[in-house]
Amino acid sequence: MKRIGILTSGGDxxxxxxxxxxxxxxxxxxxxxxxxxxxxxxxxxxxxxxxxEIGSVGDIIHRGGTMLYTARCEEFKTLDGQLKGIEQLKKFGIDALVVIGGDGSFQGAKKLTEHGFPTIGVPGTIDNDISGTDFTIGFDTALNTVIDAIDKIRDTATSHERTYVIEVMGRDAGDIALWSGLADGAETILIPESEYNMEEIIARLKRGRERGKKHSIIVVAEGVGSGVDIGKEIQDKTNFETRVTVLGHIQRGGSPTASDRVLASRLGAYAVELLISGEAGKMVGIEKNQLVYHSIDEALAKKHSVDEQMYQLSKELSI
Known part of the structure; x- marks a missing residue:
């Protein structure tokens, strides 16, 4: 092996x-x-x-986003698109590929490996929804962005004695909502992995008001439903002044935290080591602070699960 390629795909x-x-x-x-x-x-x-070259990647370790840019590509989901990609790799004499991204990116890496082209996946997604790793690149930074936003919103919620519903990213995975909600003392956390009972939420809000609590924070993962709709329902049923904030793509940007910089550095280097050793069709990850790798097939087949004990703890602490 003399040449390797690298690309970033999907959401930055x-x-x-x-x-x-x-x-x-x-x-x-x-x-x-x-x-x-x-x-x-x-x-x-x-x-x-x-x-x-070495200088091509100078002064980027602290920058958010991706210098290689990213895009979604429907054509690559087809056999014709995949073969076109392999032709380009052969044209440039590239012997193996590192793909940084989420599950959609890993699907592409899997296809390349099936066509005989060695590929290693590096999990990069703020949702933390890839099996085979405790954390994905970008999750910690997004989490801290959300926490900072909720801290600021809580100041306003306290001043105006309001209930605030905060919608965060997480279409299929509730890690951002769960971790930020627990870290910020949210009264209620709604995640896609668990059904919620609006009557229980209303009862909790009313109990809090009866014991003198003047404001509340409710964190909603986007996969649960519209934060705007949930906020309206809460106001209609409680008559408490309720506001909604949808954080949106602010969660994807910003300078990565120290944790994400170190994780990315370790996983990127490990991906190269695996290619040198002859591995292909694998994804790198971290479990209990140790570098690991699994087959991409295994990672894609196993659905990400939320930490149920942590979710239960959030409920116990929000009584």
Whole structure:
């Protein structure tokens, strides 16, 4: 193996640049050439590929987003699109590929491996919804962004004695909602993995008001439903002044935390080590602070699960 490629795909996450830097410099350290593939699988199909040097990844470890840009690509889901991508890899003499992204990106990496092209996946998504790793690159940064926002909203909630519903990202996974809600003392946390009972929520809010509590915070993962609709229902049933904040894409941006920078650096370097050792069709991860790898097939087949004990704790502490 003489040349490896690297691309980022799907939604961006803070720490992707740190992972790119790690892959490039680890590979060059082992006398490999590295080629950056711009705009994800769409760029792969179009041949938007350039050689990267040590200096190409200088001054990016602290930057959010991805210097390689990213895009979603329906064409790569087809056999024709996949073969076009492999042709481009062969054209540039690239022997193996590192893919940084979430489950959709891993689906593409799986297909490349099935076509005989060695690929390693690096989990980069703020949702923390990839099986086979305790944490994904970008989750910690997004979590801290949400916590900072809720802290500020709580100041206003206290001043105006209001109930606030805060909608966070998480279409299929409730980790952002659960972790931020627990960290910020939310009275209620709604996640896609667990059904909720609106009457119980209303009863909890009323109990709090009866004992003198003047404001409440409710964190809702977007996969549960519209925060606006939930807020309206709460106000209609309690007559408490209720406001809704949808945090949206602010959660994806920003300088990565120290945790995400270190995680990205470790996972990126480990991906290169696996390629050098002849592995393919694997994803790297971290479990109990130890680097691990699993087959991408296994990671995709096993559904991410939320920490039920943590969710129960959030309920016990919000009485």
């Amino acid at each position: 996450s803070p720490g992707m640049n740190a992972a790119i830097r790690s892959v490039v410099r680890k590979a060059i350290y082992h006398n490999l050439e590295v080629f950056g593939i711009y705009y994800g699988y769409a760029g792969l199909i179009n041949g938007d590929i350039k050689k990267l």
